[in-house]
Amino acid sequence: MRHIDxxxxxxxxxxxxxxxxxxxxxxxxxxxxxxxxxxxRDVKLTEAEWAEGTRxxxxxxxxxxxxxxxxxxxSDALGLTALVTAVNQRRPRGCTESSVPPxxxxxxxxxxxxxxxxxxxxxxxxxxxxxxxxGAQARIGSRGGRSEVQPSGSDGSFICKTTxxxxxxxxxxxxxxxxxxxxxxxxxxxxxxxxxxxxxGYEPLATQLFRQGDPYLDVDAVFGVRSSLVADWVCHEPxxxxxxxxxxxxxxxxxxxxxxxxxxxDKR
Amino acid sequence: MRHIDxxxxxxxxxxxxxxxxxxxxxxxxxxxxxxxxxxxRDVKLTEAEWAEGTRxxxxxxxxxxxxxxxxxxxSDALGLTALVTAVNQRRPRGCTESSVPPxxxxxxxxxxxxxxxxxxxxxxxxxxxxxxxxGAQARIGSRGGRSEVQPSGSDGSFICKTTxxxxxxxxxxxxxxxxxxxxxxxxxxxxxxxxxxxxxGYEPLATQLFRQGDPYLDVDAVFGVRSSLVADWVCHEPxxxxxxxxxxxxxxxxxxxxxxxxxxxDKR
Numbered sequence: 001m002r003h004i005d006x007x008x009x010x011x012x013x014x015x016x017x018x019x020x021x022x023x024x025x026x027x028x029x030x031x032x033x034x035x036x037x038x039x040x041r042d043v044k045l046t047e048a049e050w051a052e053g054t055r056x057x058x059x060x061x062x063x064x065x066x067x068x069x070x071x072x073x074x075s076d077a078l079g080l081t082a083l084v085t086a087v088n089q090r091r092p093r094g095c096t097e098s099s100v101p102p103x104x105x106x107x108x109x110x111x112x113x114x115x116x117x118x119x120x121x122x123x124x125x126x127x128x129x130x131x132x133x134x135g136a137q138a139r140i141g142s143r144g145g146r147s148e149v150q151p152s153g154s155d156g157s158f159i160c161k162t163t164x165x166x167x168x169x170x171x172x173x174x175x176x177x178x179x180x181x182x183x184x185x186x187x188x189x190x191x192x193x194x195x196x197x198x199x200x201g202y203e204p205l206a207t208q209l210f211r212q213g214d215p216y217l218d219v220d221a222v223f224g225v226r227s228s229l230v231a232d233w234v235c236h237e238p239x240x241x242x243x244x245x246x247x248x249x250x251x252x253x254x255x256x257x258x259x260x261x262x263x264x265x266d267k268r
Numbered sequence: 269m270r271h272i273d274x275x276x277x278x279x280x281x282x283x284x285x286x287x288x289x290x291x292x293x294x295x296x297x298x299x300x301x302x303x304x305x306x307x308x309r310d311v312k313l314t315e316a317e318w319a320e321g322t323r324x325x326x327x328x329x330x331x332x333x334x335x336x337x338x339x340x341x342x343s344d345a346l347g348l349t350a351l352v353t354a355v356n357q358r359r360p361r362g363c364t365e366s367s368v369p370p371x372x373x374x375x376x377x378x379x380x381x382x383x384x385x386x387x388x389x390x391x392x393x394x395x396x397x398x399x400x401x402x403g404a405q406a407r408i409g410s411r412g413g414r415s416e417v418q419p420s421g422s423d424g425s426f427i428c429k430t431t432x433x434x435x436x437x438x439x440x441x442x443x444x445x446x447x448x449x450x451x452x453x454x455x456x457x458x459x460x461x462x463x464x465x466x467x468x469g470y471e472p473l474a475t476q477l478f479r480q481g482d483p484y485l486d487v488d489a490v491f492g493v494r495s496s497l498v499a500d501w502v503c504h505e506p507x508x509x510x511x512x513x514x515x516x517x518x519x520x521x522x523x524x525x526x527x528x529x530x531x532x533x534d535k536r
Contacts, residue, residue, distance in 0.1 A: 003495055006354035012491060013347035019452035028317065029451060031310045033346055035303040040351050042299045049296065050343070050352045058339045061329005071326045075318070078301055079281035083308050084318045086274035183297060184287035223280060227271055 010037045059175040073176045076100060076222035077185075091203070091261045094128050099208040100224040102141070102194050117164040118251040119233070120242045121209070125156045125197060125258045132156025133260060136199035152199075159243050164233070164252050165191040167214060170221050180221065190216035190225060193254075202260035209256060231256050278305045327443040341444045344368060344490035345453075359471070359529045362396050367476040368492040370409070370462050385432040386519040387501070388510045389477070393424045393465060393526045400424030401528060404467035420467075427511050432501070432520050433459040435484050448489065458484035458493060461522075470528035477524060499524050 004012050013033050020026035039045070045053075063070035075081045081100045089098040125136040136152040140160040152158040172180060172187035180187050192208040210217060210230045217225050233254050241247050272280050281301050288294035307313070313321075331338035343349045349368045357366040393404040404420040408428040420426040440448060440455035448455050460476040478485060478498045485493050501522050509515050 004350060004354075004491055004493070006351060006358075009347050009351045009354060009491060016453055016487070017451050020450070021452060022450060025450055028311050028313070029346075029447075031307050035307040035310075036346060036348055037351055039299050039303040040348060040355065042303075043296050044355060045296070045352055047352060047356050050349070054337070054339045054343055057325065058329050058332035058337070061326050061332055061339070064326035064329055069322070069326070071322045071329070075322055078297075078304060079277050080304055080308060081318070082272060083274060083277045083305050084313055084315055086272075086277065087308065087312060088315050090274075179297075182288070182290060182293055183285050184289060185284055219284070223272055223277060225272070 006041075010034060013037075056175055056179070063174040068171060068174075070171075070174050070176055073170060073174075073222075074179075076170070077176050077180060079223045082223040092128060095259045095261045096205055096207060096257075097226045097228050098206055099226060099229060100222055101206060117249065118241070118247055119162050119164045119193075120251065120253045121160045121162065121193065121195070122242050122253060122255045123152070123158050123160070123197075123258055124256075125152045125158070125199065125260065127202070127262060128259055133199050133202065136197050136202075136258075136260070138195065138197050138258075141194040161243065162193065165193055165211075167191050167216050185221065186216070186219055187221050188216045189220055189222060190214035192224065195258075197258055197260065199260055201263060203263055205258060205260060209254065274309075278302060281305075324443055324447070331442040336439060336442075338439075338442050338444055341438060341442075341490075342447075344438070345444055345448060347491045350491040360396060363527045363529045364473055364475060364525075365494045365496050366474055367494060367497060368490055369474060385517065386509070386515055387430050387432045387461075388519065388521045389428045389430065389461065389463070390510050390521060390523045391420070391426050391428070391465075391526055392524075393420045393426070393467065393528060395470070395530060396527060401467050401470065404465050404470075404526075404528070406463065406465050406526075409462040429511060430461065433461055433479075435459050435482060438489050453489065454484070454487055455489050456484045457488050457490060458482035460492065463526075465526050465528065467528060469532070470530055473526060473528055477522065 010033060014030050017026050017029055060070040060074055072081070085098055085100055091097070121140050123138055125133040125138070127133055132152075132155050134152055134154045134156060136156070136158070137149050138152065138158045138160055139149045140162045150158040150160045167188055167190055169187040170189060171177065177187055191211045191214050194206075194208055197205045208224055208229060210225055211233045212230050217230065231254055233252050236251050236253060238248050238250060239246060241251060242253055278301060282298050285294050285297055328338040328342055340349070353366055353368055359365070389408050391406055393401040393406070395401055400420075400423050402420055402422045402424060404424070404426070405417050406420065406426045406428055407417045408430045416428075418426040418428045435456050435458055437455040438457060439445065445455055459479045459482050462474075462476055465473045476492055476497060478493055479501045480498050485498065499522055501520050504519050504521060506516050506518060507514060509519060510521055
């Protein structure tokens with residue numbers, strides 16, 4: 001192991017892990033080393049760039065220490081979170097797609113609350129064969145806060161009342177924000193609602209709903225938008241609301257069908 | 269950009285950087301995204317593993333915030349530092365090889381000082397054609413401290429007095445130490461001296477010298493050992509020393525030829 005040069009170093013590192021007791025860890029680190037070295041070779045990374053990169057990662061950690069997930073945000077911004085979600089949340093065609101999990105955005109949410117215009121999500125939960133799913137637990141979160149959990153009725157329908165979301169930036173006063181700026185990328189996310197639906201016998205769904213016409217749909221900083229998750233958010237004058245009540249202020253409604261995947265079904 | 273799935277996400281992320289003003293940054297990030305996504309795909313990274321990985325990196329940053337370079341140590345342990353050094357310090361055959369730069373190890377050095385047995389490095393600095401280089405500035409550092417700068421004489425020779433180095437572990441009470449342990453890797457580095465030699469008209473040399481017979485030569489935690497940098501460290505009874513003085517205690521000598529690369533020569 002003493003004849004290490006730029007051609008043999010990668011294999012030398014991998015060989016060092018032959019004794020690892022955890023085979024999965026060994027395989028993961030082996031692939032990581034191969035790709036990390038491949039990256040450095042492909043771009044002929046200079047020593048100054050290497051130093052800048054290690055400093056950048058350390059800065060991300062420092063920012064994380066201050067109570068926010070800057071490393072997660074970096075993963076989001078590089079599309080890694082979206083990829084991992086997609087790889088692990090494969091569902092048959094026709095099922096509602098998942099989207100990236102909420103990460104650092106909650107903190108920002110609370111700092112930049114929108115006016116509390118009511119939003120009614122009128123959902124219908126069903127299986128892939130179209131049959132309604134009763135007793136599903138639906139919960140919606142927007143930057144205005146989280147709704148109560150609402151169960152679906154015998155026809156699979158539920159109504160969650162929350163507040164209208166607006167576009168918002170990811171936390172961009174840290175290292176990742178500076179990277180996005182250097183890359184010419186806006187830090188904005190389109191308006192979105194986080195929604196989770198749990199029903200016995202079905203895979204849990206965690207996804208996001210977006211607003212048709214939002215100016216940031218094509219530049220979502222964390223790559224969470226899916227065509228199938230963009231819906232019409234319909235504005236209403238004050239009056240009768242979907243839950244049988246009445247609103248003295250304008251309100252918005254959003255109809256959406258959620259199609260769950262049975263846990264016993266073919267998931268791939 | 270809304271039809272993102274596990275097959276299209278990588279291209280979607282790369283396309284987002286088309287507007288980057290800094291072409292080099294764009295190219296580096298493009299390659300990084302390709303390799304990062306390739307890694308996640310190759311190992312089918314689970315969401316739990318992704319979460320553990322982001323936590324690990326954040327922990328490295330937190331440790332870095334506490335005043336040590338845990339991220340650099342991670343790069344060292346994965347052989348990235350050695351690779352970047354090798355790629356950027358290519359020299360014609362016959363020149364003295366460079367080795368990984370000192371990073372986090374200095375802190376550990378001061379905590380675990382060896383007994384101060386004197387070590388005399390008797391160096392000869394020459395060019396690739398064999399001609400001696402006078403007036404080169406040599407500086408040696410071991411875990412006992414750094415030597416004074418010593419100039420080479422008209423025959424290219426210099427003598428630096430320092431203290432004998434012993435094997436030492438890298439800082440291993442943090443996240444990287446835990447990773448090494450999980451991988452079945454000892455955290456040890458073989459005994460080594462850091463040395464820098466600067467001479468006008470020649471590329472600066474920063475390298476390390478190792479001790480023949482050291483038990484850790486083949487498992488150096490940071491992949492710094494090169495066969496050409498391993499030398500005999502010769503032990504002597506008290507008596508006359510190479511600098512013309514005398515030692516009342518046992519001492520060690522180390523002879524080494526340093527071959528520098530002319531800055532005007534062919535470097536590749």
